[in-house]
Amino acid sequence: MKKFILLTAVITILASCGSKDRGELVGVKGKKWHPEKPYGMELIPGGAYIMGKADDDLAGINDAPAKTVTVRAFYMDATEITNSEYRQFVHWVRDSIVRMRLAVLADEVGLTQEDEGTIGEFAFKDADTSNMTVYEKYMFENYTGLGPTGYEGRKINKDIDLIFDTSEYIDEYYAEVMDTMYLPLEESYNGQRTWDVKKFKFQYNYMDIKEAAKNRGIARKDVIKKEEVEIYPDTTVWIRDFAYSYNEPMHNDYFWHDAYGDYPVVGVTWKQAKAFCEWRTINKNTYQKSKKGAALVNRFRLPSEAEWEYAARGGLQAATYPWGGPYTKSDRGCFMANFKPVRGDYAADQALYTVEAKSYEPNDYNLYNMAGNVSEWVNASYDPNSYEYTSTINPNVNDEDNTRKVIRGGSWKDVAYFLQVSSRDYEYADSARSYIGFRTVQDYMGTKVTSNGSN
Structure with a gap:
């Protein structure tokens, strides 16, 4: 027991001698x-x-x-918030869904990023664990896929541009995935196929701080809420809001046409506006994480x-x-x-x-x-x-x-x-x-x- 006390005293003295705070209460200095x-x-x-x-x-x-x-x-x-700014949100959600579907199909057919000229170029980035850090590998082996689809937590590949020109699709698998994102042919007209915007859904989690504060004994997992929101604006509002009125041009062009890019977005619900806020935070912090030493917003x-x-x-x-x-x-x-x-x-x-x-x-x-x-x-x-x-x-x-x-x-x-x-x-x-x-x-x-x- 005496040896233990002596050892503790020596460690304490050495810690004090090697410290730059001179034993004073200076607080923890952050960046x-x-x-x-x-x-x-x-x-x-x-x-x-x-x-x-x-x-x-x-x-x-x-x-x-x-x-x-x-x-x-x-x-x-x-x-x-303008149409152009909200379209950035819509495109981010759309592209993320497309990339996830491409990665899942590539995984199912056994293609990887080494299979150039195929859907494998869009395979999950974590399919190859050799370049992972120790932490990334640990998280991948212990937590990835713990969800209803088995693909939760997988990293999609955003390094390669998506292809929207049908004449440049890289293989049949790519065409198959893109086909699922458009309305069926029987719902198309004038030779144009349009996006099935009902599939543009944004998922996010948030913590209900007020509920946690009111119920101090509640488990943390019980105050983490999950939301899924269809985020495409309702363009039919220009028709529905005004009976016996000709507003079809606004319905047809207002949100997507560049002529209205700097006009305020409309046709969004309160829940869609809140989803936009969450996305804006995620989008900015994703960039912040890519900058070494940058603080999150x-x-x-x-x-x-x-x-x-x-x-x-x-x-x-x-x-x-x-x-x-x-x-x-x-x-x-x-x-x-x-x-x-x-x-x-x-x-x-x-x-x-x-x-x-x-x-x-x-x-x-x-x-x-x-x-x-x-x-x-x-x-x-x-x-x-x-x-x-x-x-x-x-x-x-x-x-x-x-x-x-x-x-x-x-x-x-x-x-x-x-x-x-x-x-x-x-x-x-x-x-x-x-x-x-x-x-x-x-x-x-x-x-x-x-x-x-x-x-």
Whole structure:
């Protein structure tokens, strides 16, 4: 026992002598961190503001009584998510599904990446374990394939470009896989086969932090939720939203044609908007992992209702609109947003439907179209009384049992009342509309940035 105590004392002395902290409590030093503004986003400094109606609620809804609240700093997209940006998500999901199907078929027929000129070029990258690190090999041997298909966790090959020109398909197996991704021939017309967009499904997992916090004894695996979402926008909204109206050109071209690439995406549900946020996080962190020593980014998400209104106000207290107000025209007689200014006249503001996401003048936080163009999903459920019981710090109410989700900002087909920064509206979470889009936010890491901290 004495020898053990002596040995422990020697080790302790040696550890102290070899340490650079001189025995002081200096903390664990991590890598130096510098905040990086996400691409296409603006930093919204945290602070307090008066949330809700500053004037009389002329519509008599009375769902937004004024109260002072505080929100933390965050980044927000300068514009609504555009068709082009959402198409990047759709293409990523589509291509991932195609690559997985190619890899599975290559595995079934026994082809590998060494079989050039065949579907084997798209075989799983982990089919050859010789180039794996010790950790990768351990994970592959112990965890890969633990799922319903037996292919969960396998690494698909993204190094080779997919082939979409039918005249360049590399073999019959490739043609077989691609055929499964299109609608059947009997559902095609004019010699064109179109993608079966029902197969464009995005799967992701998330942890229900609120449930975990409320049920402290609950197992971790019980609060990890899995979602699978069909992510292609519903283009038929242009027809369904307006009875006895000719909007077929918008249905046919609005989402996929490059002419509308910089216009806000519409026809997406609340769940699809949340799926986009998860994908954006995964996509960015995949890149971060490829850069040695790069830190992972925190998740992108939909804004809370309080964050959205705070950002829309642009630092102006008690303003009616993002530009102040109380009028919807500038001093030169120009409309300040895209909305329906006159009964039956959608074009009085120089726009019939939506406009490019970077149109009109931005507010003082450099955010475009926080009023008009398209209404925007936020991460909140609609309760007309929620302002009465929400917290005054980062307030938000998102009851998963309440499928009515808040939309903000008004749209191209709305009257001026819905453009007011304090006006609230809602739509059901599984509904898609031709006048609802969204933008994303990301938490600012740290607390230094506040709009009124120096005061």
